[in-house]
Each structure stands twice: as C-alpha cells, then as structure tokens.
Amino acid sequence: MPTSPPLAPNPLRRGLVEDRAGEACAVVIFGASGDLTRRKLMPALYNLAWSRALPAGIAIVGVARGEKTDDSFRAGMREAVGRFSRRKPIEEALWADFERGLTYVRGAASDPATYESLRAHLARLDADRGTGKNRLFYLAVPPSEFGPIVEGLRASRLVGDAARGQDPNAWSRVVFEKPFGHDLASARELNDTIALAFNESQVFRIDHYLGKETVQNLLVLRFANLLFEPVWGREHVDHVQITVAEDIGVEGRGRFYEQTGVTRDIVENHLMQLLCLTAMEPPISLVADAVRDEKVKVLRALRPMELAEVNHNVVRGQYARGTVHGEEVPAYVEEPDVAANSRVETYVAMRCFVDNWRWSGVPFYVRAGKRLARRVTEIAIVFHEVPRTLFRASRLSGITPNVLSVRIQPDEGIALRFISKEPGQQTVLRDVAMDFRYGAAFGSNTPEAYERLLLDAMRGEATLFTRRDEVEAQWRYIDPVLSALGSEAPPLTYPAGSWGPDKADDLLTRDGCRWRKP
C-alpha cells in the first residue's frame, strides 16, 4: 500500500519557538487554595516550565489560611494541573522538577505573623533556589484583601529598599487580579494604598483579555499591514460593534455577581480595553508607556454620558428562563445566592462615541451579556456602503457593507466580508468571506493568556497590564452610567439563549444599523 508523504512543516510556525524566559524570582501567590490558582495560574506556570520559559532560579510559594504541608499543597496542585493544563497528561519528570519549587505558607492577609513567616521562608528560598531576592507577589484573593495584603507587605518591609538588602538590582512586583475597584472612588483609594508601598512601575493590574493572542494581534493587524490603517476612521467606517457574549449563567458565583453585574465585570475592563485597542492611534513604540499613553487618550475622548444620555444610549437586561443549546435553564433570579427581586444586570448594550479627529461621529456599539445565544467575543468594523449607481440593473439585495471582524474567542481569527459576483450569465451580487483562522494557520495549542501575562510580569514587561490613569479613566466613564442605571427602572428581561432584550436593537435601528449575530 502506498504511504502518504510526510506533511511539510507549517511555514507559519517557523520562528515561533519560545525564546523568552522569566528572571529568577519567587512567585508568591496569595489565594493559593482558590479557583483561579487551580484553574489558571498553576497550569500556566506548569506550561511555562514545559516550554522552558521558567528561569532556573524559580520558587512558587502558595499562601492561604488553610492548614497544609508542602506535600499536600503539591498534591493539590498536581491534581489541578492534571485537570486544567492545556498539555495532557502531566510529564512525570517535568512535574518532579517543577514541584520541588512549590512550597506553602499558611497565613491570613491581615495577620502580621503571615508576613514574618513569609520573610523567613523567602530568605531560605533565596539561599536554596537562587531566587536572588526577586519577588513577584500575585494577589489571587478577593478584592477586599488587596488593601490588607499591600499594607502587610509594606509594614513588614517585604517590599521597598529594605527588601533589596545589599542587592540594588533585586526587584519586587505585584500583580492585582480584577476587579480593580468597584467604582472610581474605590479604585482611587486602592491606587493610593498601593502607591504607599510600590512605584507604579512595580504594579501589574491584570486584564487577562490583553493576554489573548488575538487581542495582541489587533495592533499587528492595524499597524503591520498597509491595507487597514488608511480606511480605519470616520471617512470609511460606518460604525464599530464589539460583542462579549457568554452562553453560561453565573455558574455558582451568584454572590459575586450580585455585587458586580455585567457592566463592572466585563464592560469596565475587558470591553473598554478592546475599544481602546480598536480606536487608538499608532503608538510611537511598543514599550508599555507608549501603548498605554495612546489607550488613555481614547478613554479621555469617550463622550461622557449624563442621565438623559444614559437613557438614550444604554440598554440593560437580565436573563429570564430560556433554552441554551437545547437545554432549559433557570432565570437569573432563580440562581443560587441571587435575590428573588434582584435588579442586577446580566446584559448591557451601549452606544458610545470617541470624540476625536479619527472617530468623530462614528458610533461604537458595545454589548456584553450572559446566557446569550452563543459564546463569542468579536470586534466588527462595519464600513460605509458603496454608491449603488453601477449596479442598478443587477440584484441589489446582494450589496451589503464590507465588514472586517476580529474574533477574539472562540475560533480565533479575522474575517473580511466583501461583495462578489455569483458565477453565471447575469450580474448577481453576493457577500462572501475571506477567513483567516489562527488555529489552522499556527496550530491550535496557543499559549493561555495567563502564561503570557505571568511571564511578562516576571520580566517586568507591563505593556499588557493596565496603568493607574487608565483604570481610573475607565471608571470615570463607567461611573455615571452605573449611577444612572442604579436610579432607573429594573432591567428588561430577555429569554436565556436569545441575543438580549429587543430594546437593544433600537439602539442601532434608529441609526439605520443592525446588531450582527456572530
């Protein structure tokens, strides 16, 4: 039987070899028994070890309140990595090496003894594992503990000049999980507390969307190709749609969601970041502050909304019972830990404007929601229609505006819809798509966002993290919206499995547009 020739190597994978490694350090994870550590952080660290991106001098220290030994902590983390790592099964030799660097310190955030134990522990690791007095503190704890931990680190002199000892190159950095603040006032207060212990260059505020390959690719798409930038603005773009849709409900996190709602959970951070990357001007370089300067300018250019504008430009909803992928699901108010009369929004759609030269008059329609028809995050640039004079005689129904859509998840990729002639004797027009799929082009095992972000934090690269002025500008825009929504009628309901409340369609139809059904 003839054998098929071996597959040629994929030329697009050339040069993708992981050639970056973190700097020697101790990664201290506060919240080591939590969901995030189990599902994301530890699998990400293991995968970095797999790709030889962890430095030789690495130690990972888990901190939480439960009683654990190093061995029981390692066993728990092995189980988590086995379940959640993108590479399966665990490689025994690699794990044996990896787990030697895993240790556990018991302690509560507000107890000074925690930091004393930690200091002694870290000193031992400097000697035993060569971590060089470098520390990456990762705060994977409820936001209420951010302040006490920063204060504990400061008061115990685990950060700052005293922590460096004789070594002027030793560094400490701190990573904050989201949500960062509950509103502008609390975000500012937290930033002030942090500033007492850390310089801004030491602070890494995570928005894990920025760690996604497709989000990073937005800047490459826009600024490494000649084709798109000249048409990227009001002269050619009719409007922009940004959708962050989930098909799941609150998944047992009712208590968290009752305090948050989709506007705080998704819009204030992820969605605003996607909007910034879509709308920003070319930065002067790709260093952190150059990119963040341009993002902040977009946030400052967002047209503020007072109460009357909120009523006109914002629609919020809450899911009722419905059917998602053929399965009947309960209403939001029937979920565990959710109040029967809850007014918390699980859907929000907004019509925003970036009042600068490039985007003047171009609406940005953004929406986010739970229990929608499908899980999809995409940015769609919808271009103006062409004049129809040439094609009067042909079937005009085929003419629709060109759309460039960037799919962030799932099926990561970029699609360009344009008009083509159908084969045949007559001129019949129809829209077709050129579709680039990340998985097919580069192979599907792309790094998880947390791998990229942890490695960047270990290397002190802050481009993909949110700066203080950026996070405060996000809240400054969202705060009045939240206050206005709070004083308004309860959210409109929409059936689970739909695309949100009907009224959200009006936001677009009155401008002559329609939501995409991606």
Ligand SMILES: NC(=O)c1ccc[n+]([C@@H]2O[C@H](COP(=O)([O-])OP(=O)(O)OC[C@H]3O[C@@H](n4cnc5c(N)ncnc54)[C@H](OP(=O)(O)O)[C@@H]3O)[C@@H](O)[C@H]2O)c1
């Ligand atoms: N889970 C996710 O997918 C996800 C996604 C995005 C952002 N986040 C953010 O990440 C953070 C952690 O989320 P999570 O889902 O992992 O929460 P979680 O499962 O509730 O875990 C919280 C962790 O914090 C520790 N902790 C709580 N209070 C503490 C205290 N006073 N002192 C010391 N440790 C304390 C807990 O340990 P003990 O109770 O054992 O002490 C536990 O390890 C939150 O800010 C969350 O918003 C999570």
